[in-house]
Amino acid sequence: MSVPAFAALLERLVFTPGRNAKLALLRDWFATQPDPDRGVGLAALTEELVFTAAKPSLIRDLVAARTDPVLLALSHDYVGDFAETVALIWPVRAGVNTPPPALSEVVEALELTPKPELPALIGGWLDTLDSSGRLALIKLITGGLRVGVSGRLARVALSEWSGKPVEEIEEVWHGVAPPYLALFRWLEGNADKPDPREAPVFRPLMLAHPLEDADVAALRPEEWRAEWKWDGIRVQLTAGPGGRRLWSRGGEDITNAFPEIAEAMEFHAVLDGELLVIRDGVVAPFAELQQRLNRKAVTPRMMRDFPAGVRLYDLLFEGGEDLRPLPFDARRARLEDWVARIAPARMDLSPQIAFGSVAQLAEIRDGARAASIEGLMLKRADSPYAAGRQKGLWWKWKRDPLSIDAVLMYAQRGHGKRSSFYSDYTFGLWRPDGEGGEELVPVGKAYSGYTDEELAWLDRWIRNHTTGRFGPVREVEKSLVLEVIFDAAQLSSRHKSGVALRFPRIARIRTDKPASEADRLDNLMSYVERRAPAEEDAAG
Amino acid sequence: MPPHPESWLRVTPQGLYCEPGGFFIDPVRPVGRAVITHGHADHARPGHDAVLATPETLAIMRARMGEGAAGAAQQPIRPGEVLEQGGVAIRLAPAGHVLGSAQVVLDWQGSRAVISGDYKRQRDPTCAPFEPVPCDVFVTEATFALPVFRHPPPEAEVAKLLKSLALFPERTHVVGCYALGKCQRLIRLLREAGWDAQIHLHGALASLCRLYEELGVALGPLAPATVANKAALKGAIVLAPPSAVQDRWARRLAEPVVAVASGWMRVRQRAKMRGVELPLVISDHADWDELNRTIDEVGAPEVWVTHGRDDALVHALALRGIRGRALHLVGLGEEDEGPAPEVAEPASAAEGGVQA
Numbered sequence: 022m023s024v025p026a027f028a029a030l031l032e033r034l035v036f037t038p039g040r041n042a043k044l045a046l047l048r049d050w051f052a053t054q055p056d057p058d059r060g061v062g063l064a065a066l067t068e069e070l071v072f073t074a075a076k077p078s079l080i081r082d083l084v085a086a087r088t089d090p091v092l093l094a095l096s097h098d099y100v101g102d103f104a105e106t107v108a109l110i111w112p113v114r115a116g117v118n119t120p121p122p123a124l125s126e127v128v129e130a131l132e133l134t135p136k137p138e139l140p141a142l143i144g145g146w147l148d149t150l151d152s153s154g155r156l157a158l159i160k161l162i163t164g165g166l167r168v169g170v171s172g173r174l175a176r177v178a179l180s181e182w183s184g185k186p187v188e189e190i191e192e193v194w195h196g197v198a199p200p201y202l203a204l205f206r207w208l209e210g211n212a213d214k215p216d217p218r219e220a221p222v223f224r225p226l227m228l229a230h231p232l233e234d235a236d237v238a239a240l241r242p243e244e245w246r247a248e249w250k251w252d253g254i255r256v257q258l259t260a261g262p263g264g265r266r267l268w269s270r271g272g273e274d275i276t277n278a279f280p281e282i283a284e285a286m287e288f289h290a291v292l293d294g295e296l297l298v299i300r301d302g303v304v305a306p307f308a309e310l311q312q313r314l315n316r317k318a319v320t321p322r323m324m325r326d327f328p329a330g331v332r333l334y335d336l337l338f339e340g341g342e343d344l345r346p347l348p349f350d351a352r353r354a355r356l357e358d359w360v361a362r363i364a365p366a367r368m369d370l371s372p373q374i375a376f377g378s379v380a381q382l383a384e385i386r387d388g389a390r391a392a393s394i395e396g397l398m399l400k401r402a403d404s405p406y407a408a409g410r411q412k413g414l415w416w417k418w419k420r421d422p423l424s425i426d427a428v429l430m431y432a433q434r435g436h437g438k439r440s441s442f443y444s445d446y447t448f449g450l451w452r453p454d455g456e457g458g459e460e461l462v463p464v465g466k467a468y469s470g471y472t473d474e475e476l477a478w479l480d481r482w483i484r485n486h487t488t489g490r491f492g493p494v495r496e497v498e499k500s501l502v503l504e505v506i507f508d509a510a511q512l513s514s515r516h517k518s519g520v521a522l523r524f525p526r527i528a529r530i531r532t533d534k535p536a537s538e539a540d541r542l543d544n545l546m547s548y549v550e551r552r553a554p555a556e557e558d559a560a561g
Numbered sequence: 562m563p564p565h566p567e568s569w570l571r572v573t574p575q576g577l578y579c580e581p582g583g584f585f586i587d588p589v590r591p592v593g594r595a596v597i598t599h600g601h602a603d604h605a606r607p608g609h610d611a612v613l614a615t616p617e618t619l620a621i622m623r624a625r626m627g628e629g630a631a632g633a634a635q636q637p638i639r640p641g642e643v644l645e646q647g648g649v650a651i652r653l654a655p656a657g658h659v660l661g662s663a664q665v666v667l668d669w670q671g672s673r674a675v676i677s678g679d680y681k682r683q684r685d686p687t688c689a690p691f692e693p694v695p696c697d698v699f700v701t702e703a704t705f706a707l708p709v710f711r712h713p714p715p716e717a718e719v720a721k722l723l724k725s726l727a728l729f730p731e732r733t734h735v736v737g738c739y740a741l742g743k744c745q746r747l748i749r750l751l752r753e754a755g756w757d758a759q760i761h762l763h764g765a766l767a768s769l770c771r772l773y774e775e776l777g778v779a780l781g782p783l784a785p786a787t788v789a790n791k792a793a794l795k796g797a798i799v800l801a802p803p804s805a806v807q808d809r810w811a812r813r814l815a816e817p818v819v820a821v822a823s824g825w826m827r828v829r830q831r832a833k834m835r836g837v838e839l840p841l842v843i844s845d846h847a848d849w850d851e852l853n854r855t856i857d858e859v860g861a862p863e864v865w866v867t868h869g870r871d872d873a874l875v876h877a878l879a880l881r882g883i884r885g886r887a888l889h890l891v892g893l894g895e896e897d898e899g900p901a902p903e904v905a906e907p908a909s910a911a912e913g914g915v916q917a
Contacts, residue, residue, distance in 0.1 A: 033725075035829065036838050042729065042818075049728055088708070089880065095873045096709045100828055109709035109827065151713065152827075438816065440807045440836055492834065 023058040023123045024150060028157035030062065034168040038436035043170065047178035051205075060200025061124040065161055066170045070199055074131045075139060075162040080107055083144050087112055104163065108156035114148045121149040125200065131162060173271035183208035188225040188408040191272050196220040219263035223272040224291060224337055224345075225408035226257060229398060229415035236416065240379050246349060246402055247374040247382060250395040250417055251332055252307045252509070252523070253297035254314070258331065260286040261340075267296075278316060279329050285366040290359065291338035292331075293406075295371065297393070299330035302369075304393035306511040308521055332371045333360065334398075337406055345406035352406065386420050395508060396420040422506035423548050425450065425540045426531055428461055429501040432483045433494050435468065442476055443483040443495065444468055446527065448503055450518070452542040461499055462542060464518045470506070470526030478530065502531040502539045510548040520545055563671035566698040566863075569649075570667070570674050572888050577676065577700070577867075579667060582649035584613070586665050586676050589892035595632070596651065598678025599662035600625065600741055603893050607631065613638055615653060617661025617776055621741065624772050640689070656680040657691035658845050659742030660773060666694050675859065676700040681844065682851040683715060686749040687742070687778050691855070699861035700888075703869030704846040705824050708877075712824055712848045718841040719750045725818055725839055726796065733794045733814035734839070737803035737821040740766050742845050744800050745773045747822055748780045750843075751798065761786035761794060763801035763810065788813045807836055824848065853877060868893035 033046050047066075051059055064070040084093065084107045093110065100106040122130075127146070134142050143162065147155050160166050176194060180187035185208055196217020197204045206212035256275070257268040265286045267276045276283050279296070298305040298313070305327070312327050313319070336356040337345055344352050353373075360370050374397070376382040386397050396419035404414040427448035435444035445468040454460035471479065482501060489496035506528040513521035520542075571578050576588040584594035591608030598604055598614075600621030605614075612619065612632030616639065622631035638644055640663060644651045648670075653663035658679045665676040675696040682691055705712075726734055738744045744766050751760065759782045762770060770780055784790065786799045795815040805811065806819050821837045824844030832840035847855060852874060856864055863884045866874055875885030 029721075033839075036832060036840065038836075038838070042838075045728060089877070091876050092708050092873055095870075095876075096707050099707055100709055101830055105829055106709060109711070112708075113711075152711070434807070434836070436836065440819065441809055441811050493836070 023054065023062075023125075024121045024127065024146075024158060025154045026054060027058070027062050027065070027124055028150070028153040031157050031160075031166065031168055032153050034066075034170060040174070043174060044178045044181060047170070047175060048182040051179065051182045056202055056205060057200035058124040060202065060205060061128055063175060063201060064199035065124070065166060066168060067172045067175050068166070069172075070128065071164050072131055072162045073164060074134075074136070075143060077103070077163050079140055079143065080104070080159055080163065083107075083140055083147070084111065104159045104165070105156055108152050108159060111147055111152070111155055117148045119145070119149050121154060122146050127158070127161070171271060172273055176272070179204075179208060189214070191223055191225045191408075193217055193222065194272065195222040195266070195274070219261065221259040221261065221264045221266040223257060223259070223266070223268045225272070226255060226270055226293065227335075227406050227408060227415060228410040229417040230410060230412055232399065232416040232418040237379060237383075240399070242376060242378055242382070244402055246353070246400045247376055247385075248334070248371050248398045248400070249374070249389070250398045250419065251295040251297060251304065251371065252393050252395045253295040253304070253310055253332075256294055256296045256331065257337075258282070258286055258290075258292040258294065260291075261289040278313060278319060280319060281324055282329055282331060282367060285368065288363050288365060289340050290336065290363075292333055292356075292368075293335035293337060294331040294333040294368070296329060296331055298327045299332075299367075300328060304332075304391075306393060306509070307523065308511040308513050328367075330367045330369070333368055334371050335406060348403040348405065349400050350402045386418060389420060394420075419508065422508055422528075423510065424504055424506045424528060425464075425545055426502050426534060426538075427464065427505050428499050428536045428539045429483075429497055429503055430461060430463055430499060431494050431496050432479075439476075442480045444476060444480070446479070446503065448505055449499075450540050450542045450545055451537075452518075459541075462518045464516070464520060464542070464545060465505070465507070465522040465525045467503075467505055467525045467527050470528055471530075475527070475530055500536045502534040502536055503527055504529040504531055510545055512549055518542060518545075520549060563697075564669070566672055566674040569669050569672075570698070572890065576890060576892075577888075579649055579669075581669055582646040582651070582667070584646060587678065587893070594646075596665050597622070598656065598665060598676065599658055601659070601679070604678060610634065611636065613644070613651070615639065615661045615663050618663070619661075620772060620776060621661060621769070624768060625741075640692075654692045654694050655689035657682065657685055657688060660688045660745070660776060660778060662688060662742075664692075664694065666696070672697050674698040674700060675861075677702060677855075679704070679846055680855070681847045682855060683712060683844075685746055685845070686753065687745045687773065693855060693858040696859055696861050698863045698865060699856060699859045700865045700867060701852065701856065701874075702846065702893075703852065703866045703871050703874045705844065705848050706852055706866075706870040706874035708849045708873070710824060710827055710848045711850055712827070712842055712844050715746075715750055715843045716754065718822070718843050719747075719754050722751075722798070722820060722839065722841060723754060723756065725820075726798070729818055730796045732816045732818050733797055733799055735799045735801055735806050735811060735814055735817045735819055736841065737806040737819070737823075737837075738766075738800055739823075739845075740769050740802060743822055743843065745770060745778060745780060746845065747800065747843065748783075749778070752781050756798065757781065759784045759793075759797070761790070761797050761799040763799070763805055765802050765805070766800055786813070791815070856883065857881075 030050050037043050088110055096110050097106045176190045177187055179190050193215050197215050203215040207214050255270040259266045265283050267279055267282055269275050298309040309327050336352055399416040401414050427450055429446055430449045431447040432443040433445040447463050447466045449461035449463040451459045452462050483497055486498040487495045488498055505525050507522040507525040509523040511521050569580050575585055575590045575592055577586045584596055585592045586596050587598055587604040588595050594611045595609040596613045597618055600618050605622050607626045607630035609632050611634045613636045616637040619635045619637055640653050640655055650668040652666040654666055656662040656664045656678050667674045673696040675694050679702050680691050738747050748760055761784050791813055803821055818838050820839035820841050822841040822843040825831045826840035827842045864878055865886045865888050867888050867890045871887035878885040
């Protein structure tokens, strides 16, 4: 009964917004499903298993042979999604009493069946399933599950279910393959931890805590090393005889999205660094890197317009030697030596910043206004490379946020605990409307930063000042000013205002300020910084 | 040759009108004489002079509108009884939609029309099952007349709810359901599935549940879902009108799992748009297969469609040689499972939402 069971899981996951609830659903799946289906399901959810054998046209032909064209068109028009239309409209065939296929059976048959026989095979499966089973099967075999389960979330669920630390699971994850029999045997205590041997695996990253004002005073400068905190995405590079991989912070394999980096990884080592778009040694704003993210295919043009590079922070393995237990200073020396020797293309060292006192460091931090720098990283000179967020070893010290006074324009209800509150706010700034007057243009959306009391107040205000409703969105009277803080402002062609904010959140409700005195778009534009500091500046 | 029903049953601005009998069926405005199929507000409206309906429907109308508005003169008629009005024989037959719901069977000079009102063919422990009556013209609803609407067995949907409660025993499971019919059917289905615990009700559902019990439909232990009762709501089932499940009222619930019981839940986008976490496909209307099967069973050569997806149904009927006619009656399909308003997002809000 495993395709129906998988379909039931998918259905719950699709509708479940909460992370904890998703984890509970996944734990239940691991606990109740038999091998090999639980592993096949896991691989399908995390998109480790992707099928291409069945094209959408195959499904279209199957359903066309079974339905009236007018009714199919009316139905498709109503439902919107074609796969779902097929799943719902598929006529029940009387007398079918074959049990639905197991997930593993589907996977195996798709690999072994000659192409001309696929339609009959898939049509036969669809006959045995109910509508949610049909939808799951169609989405599975045409490769579009999209249920919001990242590999990271799945590994956290495996950890919660088995009691094994998530870091250990991370380390073996990329060395095991669907249906993960060895992994499950280990997690259930029936076998040793799988040995990835030469396979390129992800090593959990060491993370930093935000530095609070109270912690600053306690810092002894001689014990700490400082670097810029670059605004890109944190990556791990793994290369050796077993292959080359570029991992995201959460352990997702993003190698294919950055082929030029993979090509440059002609070494045997594991490195920690920041992936950035770098032009002539100058780091571009995050928005440019974003053009390269979440894309299936990379065009030569993308690679030319947004050239990727890695600024190296740390060396975890050199050859087969695990450097992680060494103190930071020793690893840094090894890293500098390694970079000098290997001189890998598209990579450079993240420079260290010299400082004599905490006060001087604070000055340096406040002076860094480039959009490509988020602030400073502080690393204890004697810290080993420890997985996860260990307090007191690494600090991130972000620069003070920027701020604007914006006018609330639209509000939307949140999810989960906030589903009865208008908690997502679209805000705007004034600009000339071209007819001698002023108009508001939306510049961003924020859903954090406020206290519970402020949220309740805003919710009440919005309900009492609604001027229009568009489904879940309420338009409000343009009279409430919010102080919005954000980390950076960057030019963006995807926004009507032409500017995008990094991490905007609500700092204060300005009931004292009339809307007409809110900021103008020009004020925000003055914050936009397109260039990174020159290298000598960064090297400080 | 008997007269065609077209000559004695007409569409007027007030609704369907039987000319020789001088009465309307489910009129949308106050009239002198009305025959009412069932108690939903889009079919049973206040202010008529004389009202003919089943005793249950009359009781529901009195409960919802108050004695004065539910018809100056109420005349109960039980299924099977025949009444003559201006030469037209009037009879009611169970429609299986909600308690008291009935089809109106009209015979005049050897010609018969059956007006279904809203109906379904699925089992419903709170009302009498639909009875097919052969006729010359069958006047049907078409709320779910698209072949994508095929309601699964309601027992399986209730099982989903109970499975979710087992998986999330700390969370309140709040189910949005219509006050008349769906609510009580859901309670009975839960009882049949072995859920003996108290079921908590939003205030708007309480009076009709009491009425159902008075009319002989036992519902088991019920309690109000009041703020004072907050502790008891952990892991409880709470029923509420669909509009309340995600609004301020719901803040009294413990980390609620939001479910909605409706035929519309069959389409994912509908459910997602409304932020429903647990869609339950339970409907009191005939689905595509039930509509077509019913039309075949009554054997009418001609079918009139009052409201809903008449385009798809009329097309499907034509394929089988049945003459279909869309009546486009206004005002129907506005209570219970009437289509939800379409959602349009303002472009600017959507754009402002793109985040770096």
